[in-house]
Amino acid sequence: MRQQKRIAFTLVELLVVIAIIGTLVGLLLPAVQSAREAARANTCKNNLKQLQTALAVRESSLKNFPGYINKKGIPGDIALNQNRASWAVMLFDYLELGPLAETWSKLYVTADGNGQFSPVEIFVCPSDPADTAGEPLLSYVANAGYIGNDGSSPSATKGNPGHNENAANGVFFDRTRTSVSGGAHGPSDQYDTNGASQIVLSTAHIKDGTTKTMMLSENKNATHWGYFMATTVPDAKYHFGFCWDQPQTVIGAISSGNAARFHRINGGIENDPGYTAPTEIGDMTADFGFPSSNHPGGVQVAFVGGNVQLVSENIDSQVYAQLMTSNSKKSDLWVTSNIPSNYDKNLPQPNDDSY
Secondary structure (H helix, E strand, C coil): CCCCCCCCCCHHHHHHHHHHHHHHHHHHHHHHHHHHHHHHHHHHHHHHHHHHHHHHHHHHHHCCCCCCEEECCCCCCCHHHCCEEECCHHHHHHCCCHHHHHHHHHCCCCCCCCCCCCCCHHHCCCCCCCCCCCCCECCEEEEEEEHHHCCCCCCCCCCCCCCCCCHHHCCCCEECCCCCHHHCCCCCCCCCCCCCCCCCCCHHHCCCCHHHCEEEEECCCCCECCCCCCCCCCCCHHHHEEEECCHHHHHHHHHHCCHHHCCCCCCCHHHCCCCCCCCCHHHCCHHHCCCCCCCCCEEEEEECCCCEEEEECCCCHHHHHHHHCCCCCCCCCECCCCCHHHEHHHCCCCCHHHC
16 A cells, blocks of 8 residues: 655744744734824824813803812802812813713712712823723823912012912913802812912913913823812812923923923923822822823823824923913013023014924
């Protein structure tokens, strides 16, 4: 009988095939990851566009922007009924979030659940998912202006304004700033004894151009869209907002190697030896109040005029600050030294290529 010859791969051939497959997979994985990140970035950009549109519709209707923190003004004499609400909460009616809007309009909201704090998909960048399922995570923050005007982070400025906010420095401000007469105005904050009036801003007040003024940005160090915590903390810009710092302060911090003072986009606070990611708003400090993201190269930013784009992390600190001020003629921004020739009103305005 004729013996039939068996056909099979040799060990060497199998190893060659495995090596080829491994090489192809190695080449393919970065492309897949890149495609996934591009999809996440597009979703993030779309979220910002929808939030910007909601804010624009609200401003068109009410003729003003909300504050980064607001009083809900629930009827009644009980202090707790004057509930503090972030800019995000003020958009519930404009984002088709009827059940949440109704909950927040009827009672003082606390961190004890009962549907008062629910996850809202549009508030979350897919590249910055919540650590705990069901958390009311906030990935996006509002332009709260100059960090030096926040009582928790004072610094010398033109005129030394201290706690007094300047409408020309940003777009969103503390709208709970009233004296606490008998505790009737809700939880006290660091501005209540200052005697400063609240700032109400609209598109008409933005003199630098709406397409040149930042409205919303990402911040992966932001925690929640409301005070989702058991204790009351003083209101601060960096709870729901992002800020700018004087360029010479940023330059000085970088030259000294002080990572926790890198007050710029993707500034590096996570690289500071003492860094601990905040788990709730009470853990945050001024150093957390600057744009950051998990997107390579920068952060997605929505401008007041509706344009949304990735702003480079290599943006000059002066240009970044100029894009945040809403009225260069009256802002507290200055460079190099505190003399009139270096004030914002005398600086050349940034062009599109600079960011």
